[in-house]
Amino acid sequence: MNKPDSNPTQPYRGLIAGYTDAIRVSDFKANIGFLFVMFMMLPILYNYTRFPSYLPIPLVLLPFLIVYACLFMVLLPRFPKRGRAKNFVVARNLTPADFDNVAEVEDDIEQLKLRCAIMSEILWWKTQFLRAGLLLSIVCVFITIFLLYYVWLTT
Numbered sequence: 001m002n003k004p005d006s007n008p009t010q011p012y013r014g015l016i017a018g019y020t021d022a023i024r025v026s027d028f029k030a031n032i033g034f035l036f037v038m039f040m041m042l043p044i045l046y047n048y049t050r051f052p053s054y055l056p057i058p059l060v061l062l063p064f065l066i067v068y069a070c071l072f073m074v075l076l077p078r079f080p081k082r083g084r085a086k087n088f089v090v091a092r093n094l095t096p097a098d099f100d101n102v103a104e105v106e107d108d109i110e111q112l113k114l115r116c117a118i119m120s121e122i123l124w125w126k127t128q129f130l131r132a133g134l135l136l137s138i139v140c141v142f143i144t145i146f147l148l149y150y151v152w153l154t155t
Contacts, residue, residue: 070133
């Protein structure tokens with residue numbers, strides 16, 4: 001039998017924890033992607049003198065730089081601009097006194113719903129940039145293989 005939860009805020013707290021973990025995982029994936037793209041760029045930069053003259057190095061490195069930009073957008077911190085939660089304070093110059101009443105304030109369901117919506121939006125944007133960056137890095141793998149094969153044939 002399904003009995004109702006004794007605490008109605010518990011499902012929202014579980015969602016917030018899930019969103020927080022997913023955001024951390026996407027940040028970890030972006031960091032791994034940075035290393036992967038760096039290792040893909042090294043053979044290109046090492047052999048750039050052997051490329052044909054009509055293929056400038058900035059053009060070859062442009063897809064890699066776009067991947068870096070996408071992965072960097074994943075790692076940028078995002079702070080909520082809409083809806084201010086009572087106990088979710090984000091400011092530059094805070095003092096310990098600003099957090100005195102945080103433990104006393106009871107989270108109401110509307111504030112938890114707002115926090116879930118904000119974290120969902122953050123995760124959606126991180127996922128979109130991560131997908132774009134990783135798909136473009138797969139394309140860069142094939143570009144790298146093709147260029148290194150070309151360099152190997154011409155030497």
